[in-house]
Structure formats: structure tokens, C-alpha cells
């Protein structure tokens with residue numbers, strides 16, 4: 825499951841949003857930051873992590889995000 829999107833690293837390019845087959849991620853176009861919209865739909869496919877050129881997305885084999893990650 826997606827664990828974290830590091831806002832400091834995110835450049836707002838939108839690649840993770842496009843890469844996600846489940847629409848878990850959406851791009852806040854005003855803030856130019858990727859956000860998680862539907863965490864429970866994540867299939868842990870790692871596409872978003874692989875698509876991010878900034879290394880801002882972390883996906884892990886854990887069922888839940890770490891406390892305080894969102």
C-alpha cells in the first residue's frame with residue numbers, strides 16, 4: 825500500500841496520478857502536490873513509486889500507512 829508522498833520532494837508533475845490504475849492519487853493542481861484520495865483502493869502495484877522522477881512516493885508491503893503519514 826502507498827505509504828507516503830513527500831511534499832517537499834513532490835514537484836507536482838502528475839506522473840503518479842496518471843500511473844495509478846486505481847485512481848488512488850490525485851494531483852492538487854493549485855498546490856502542485858500529489859495527494860492520496862482513496863487509500864483503501866491501493867493494490868500495492870508500485871506504479872506510482874516507479875513513475876515518480878523525484879523519489880517522493882513510497883509504497884510498502886504494509887496494509888496501512890504509518891501513523892502520521894497522512
Ligand code: SF4
Pocket residue numbers: 825826843844845846847848849865866867868869870871872873883
Ligand atoms: S501502488 Fe499502485 S494502486 Fe497504489 S497508489 Fe500506487 S499506483 Fe496506485
Ligand code: SF4
Pocket residue numbers: 829833834835836837838839840841851857858875876877878879880881
Ligand atoms: S510523480 Fe512524484 S513529483 Fe510528480 S506529482 Fe507524483 S509525487 Fe509529485
